[in-house]
Amino acid sequence: MNAPVRLISLLAMVLSATAIAQGNRPPPIESPVVRPDRTVTFRLRAPDARKVELSGQFLKGNQMMDKDEAGVWSVTVGPIEPNLYPYQFVVDGMSVADPSNPDLFPNERFKSSLVDIRGETAPLYAAQSVPHGELVYGFYQSKVLGRTRPLVVYTPPGYRASGGSYPVLYLVSGTTDTEETWFRVGRVNFILDNLIAQKKAVPMIVVMPYGNMMMGTPMPNSLQAAEMYKVFNDELLHHILPYVESNFRVVADREHRAIAGFSRGGGQSLFTAFNNPDKFAWIGSYAAYLTPEVCEKYFPELISRVDETNSRFRLLWLGVGKADFLYPQATAFNSFLTEKKIKHVELITEGGHTWMNARHYLAETLQSFFR
Amino acid sequence: MNAPVRLISLLAMVLSATAIAQGNRPPPIESPVVRPDRTVTFRLRAPDARKVELSGQFLKGNQMMDKDEAGVWSVTVGPIEPNLYPYQFVVDGMSVADPSNPDLFPNERFKSSLVDIRGETAPLYAAQSVPHGELVYGFYQSKVLGRTRPLVVYTPPGYRASGGSYPVLYLVSGTTDTEETWFRVGRVNFILDNLIAQKKAVPMIVVMPYGNMMMGTPMPNSLQAAEMYKVFNDELLHHILPYVESNFRVVADREHRAIAGFSRGGGQSLFTAFNNPDKFAWIGSYAAYLTPEVCEKYFPELISRVDETNSRFRLLWLGVGKADFLYPQATAFNSFLTEKKIKHVELITEGGHTWMNARHYLAETLQSFFR
Numbered sequence: 001m002n003a004p005v006r007l008i009s010l011l012a013m014v015l016s017a018t019a020i021a022q023g024n025r026p027p028p029i030e031s032p033v034v035r036p037d038r039t040v041t042f043r044l045r046a047p048d049a050r051k052v053e054l055s056g057q058f059l060k061g062n063q064m065m066d067k068d069e070a071g072v073w074s075v076t077v078g079p080i081e082p083n084l085y086p087y088q089f090v091v092d093g094m095s096v097a098d099p100s101n102p103d104l105f106p107n108e109r110f111k112s113s114l115v116d117i118r119g120e121t122a123p124l125y126a127a128q129s130v131p132h133g134e135l136v137y138g139f140y141q142s143k144v145l146g147r148t149r150p151l152v153v154y155t156p157p158g159y160r161a162s163g164g165s166y167p168v169l170y171l172v173s174g175t176t177d178t179e180e181t182w183f184r185v186g187r188v189n190f191i192l193d194n195l196i197a198q199k200k201a202v203p204m205i206v207v208m209p210y211g212n213m214m215m216g217t218p219m220p221n222s223l224q225a226a227e228m229y230k231v232f233n234d235e236l237l238h239h240i241l242p243y244v245e246s247n248f249r250v251v252a253d254r255e256h257r258a259i260a261g262f263s264r265g266g267g268q269s270l271f272t273a274f275n276n277p278d279k280f281a282w283i284g285s286y287a288a289y290l291t292p293e294v295c296e297k298y299f300p301e302l303i304s305r306v307d308e309t310n311s312r313f314r315l316l317w318l319g320v321g322k323a324d325f326l327y328p329q330a331t332a333f334n335s336f337l338t339e340k341k342i343k344h345v346e347l348i349t350e351g352g353h354t355w356m357n358a359r360h361y362l363a364e365t366l367q368s369f370f371r
Numbered sequence: 372m373n374a375p376v377r378l379i380s381l382l383a384m385v386l387s388a389t390a391i392a393q394g395n396r397p398p399p400i401e402s403p404v405v406r407p408d409r410t411v412t413f414r415l416r417a418p419d420a421r422k423v424e425l426s427g428q429f430l431k432g433n434q435m436m437d438k439d440e441a442g443v444w445s446v447t448v449g450p451i452e453p454n455l456y457p458y459q460f461v462v463d464g465m466s467v468a469d470p471s472n473p474d475l476f477p478n479e480r481f482k483s484s485l486v487d488i489r490g491e492t493a494p495l496y497a498a499q500s501v502p503h504g505e506l507v508y509g510f511y512q513s514k515v516l517g518r519t520r521p522l523v524v525y526t527p528p529g530y531r532a533s534g535g536s537y538p539v540l541y542l543v544s545g546t547t548d549t550e551e552t553w554f555r556v557g558r559v560n561f562i563l564d565n566l567i568a569q570k571k572a573v574p575m576i577v578v579m580p581y582g583n584m585m586m587g588t589p590m591p592n593s594l595q596a597a598e599m600y601k602v603f604n605d606e607l608l609h610h611i612l613p614y615v616e617s618n619f620r621v622v623a624d625r626e627h628r629a630i631a632g633f634s635r636g637g638g639q640s641l642f643t644a645f646n647n648p649d650k651f652a653w654i655g656s657y658a659a660y661l662t663p664e665v666c667e668k669y670f671p672e673l674i675s676r677v678d679e680t681n682s683r684f685r686l687l688w689l690g691v692g693k694a695d696f697l698y699p700q701a702t703a704f705n706s707f708l709t710e711k712k713i714k715h716v717e718l719i720t721e722g723g724h725t726w727m728n729a730r731h732y733l734a735e736t737l738q739s740f741f742r
Binding site: 028044045046047048049050091092093094095096097099100102104106107108109110111127129132134135136137138139140141147148160178183189247248 | 399415416417418419420421462463464465466467468470471473475477478479480481482498500503505506507508509510511512518519531549554560618619
């Protein structure tokens with residue numbers, strides 16, 4: 001903490017007593033508190049709750065929390081392996097986000113908070129002292145959803161001043177995520193800022209659409225899912241691409257267009273690219289797959305004309321974790337591609353169906369796209 | 372609901388059974404459900420809770436909710452006067468946002484959700500069929516806070532293509548709000564899109580900084596508060612203005628610079644404009660004030676040279692609701708200005724210290740700024 005910040009904090013403590021007297025509010029709780037040794041204290045004020053647990057992807061199971069005389073529940077865990085993790089409190093069986101933490105996980109169903117555990121070096125997903133790009137919320141008319149929808153667009157550092165045109169990655173999030181999840185949880189902006197500064201990634205535009213064309217209901221992976229992927233395919237091609245290409249300076253050809261996604265978004269990315277090999281040359285599938293039957297039904301030519309397929313796709317990249325619940329299906333898809341002699345790159349990692357893995361896979365592919 | 376949406380919803384219901392079987396999740400809850408007669412049903416799954424209440428600014432007091440055999444609590448209220456309201460559930464004394472509603476109120480302390488009750492005509496804050504501006508999250512280095520901070524910038528429809536320069540409004544939110552609150556709750560973007568389309572507002576850029584320079588602690592209104600306003604003043608002038616003026620096409624003179632805010636943000640706006648009459652010509656104070664002692668201590672020349680003051684400020688606008696807890700102080704400030712013969716415009720409305728009023732005051736002043 002530097003000197004002016006410390007001064008302000010001191011003054012803040014003095015003033016907060018006055019504020020409480022005025023507003024009749026209980027004193028603010030600090031949660032989470034991350035210490036340099038990577039132990040973390042989580043706190044929740046819930047004086048009438050009977051049981052409060054901490055649930056987080058850094059824990060093996062839920063952790064019981066203890067209540068003090070002021071009705072504040074707390075638990076200290078760790079040291080935790082450095083990463084940016086989702087967590088929530090389970091209060092008498094109901095999951096809630098941490099009310100003291102403004103850093104939320106955007107999702108249509110569950111409400112999680114985020115805790116950032118730092119190691120000795122700044123992680124790739126952190127805001128570092130490099131030029132920063134912007135995140136833009138644009139609004140376009142979705143015919144499929146019958147309403148105005150936001151989509152989030154990353155423009156690289158210097159975009160406004162440069163006048164140049166850029167390649168574009170369409171980046172799709174998972175089931176029940178929103179157009180904000182790759183920004184808030186995936187931290188694609190800081191990852192790209194850092195990779196661009198290190199000259200490990202080409203400056204590019206990233207477009208994050210809302211992927212759930214079913215308006216809130218989760219989607220299974222099946223032939224029926226493929227029908228749903230077609231709805232996404234149509235929205236992307238007929239409404240999102242034209243919006244992006246008329247509002248941002250992008251190079252509008254297949255060699256400068258990538259599509260990638262996590263979980264259901266990975267399925268949508270595979271489907272859309274396979275369905276439009278004239279439009280996309282770069283593909284990233286993060287913890288996702290298509291079934292052989294979907295491939296055979298919808299893309300027979302991709303399989304029968306392998307040489308053409310292999311010359312068209314500059315990168316077909318597939319990553320999955322060994323503990324991912326989709327690991328069997330994802331690796332079966334990898335085997336199917338191998339058997340059909342369709343060129344692809346596989347990355348098998350530790351870990352499960354998590355945003356920590358999604359972020360890792362993104363960082364890997366960003367270094368290959370458009371090279 | 373139009374035909375493709377209906378088809379998708381049907382298919383979604385079929386698929387969701389599969390999804391539940393796969394994911395072992397309870398079925399999704401729909402909440403809130405707003406009916407054409409403006410009655411609304413709110414629902415929360417909390418099987419182990421003993422008491423769940425609905426709290427909302429459309430209610431006189433908290434409303435008890437009832438539990439069904441599946442552990443889902445619900446209540447139907449209304450008809451409710453059309454507006455966009457914050458609400459939350461109080462579960463055994465603990466306030467939580469609605470987990471089924473992705474529309475959240477960004478705030479550092481409390482977690483509310485938003486419910487939009489529509490009347491017969493589309494409200495000014497709604498996305499209508501007009502050209503839309505963009506919301507931009509830019510990242511700048513805050514010396515005061517010692518870290519990279521986002522700020523949110525609205526650019527008007529056609530900004531990217533136009534090449535022209537625009538006037539700029541600095542718009543500050545209230546205590547414990549964030550740089551997102553004027554976007555998510557204030558809906559400044561849709562209000563401006565609509566006013567610009569109706570030619571009732573000048574196309575302008577709006578910059579929404581993070582106002583809480585004390586990093587999370589509320590601020591009282593007092594002489595001490597003025598010291599805190601000075602910290603904000605410095606951040607705005609030395610770090611935010613240069614960022615904005617080097618990244619966006621703004622006309623960088625006082626006649627094309629406005630500052631306005633709600634609650635503590637209104638106090639910061641008054642203080643910063645009074646402190647820099649060479650930099651700001653337009654002021655909006657929404658449910659806020661400065662004390663006479665602050666004015667006399669910090670701005671003696673503004674009071675002693677009234678003619679100069681009145682020629683410098685093109686608009687000093689002050690709005691407050693009769694039920695606002697700051698009503699006595701805000702109207703005392705109005706009287707002080709009148710007594711000192713400082714020209715200003717007052718609007719006294721019904722209602723309290725709410726974002727419904729803040730939105731109303733914003734819409735009023737947007738029609739006067741830069742005219």
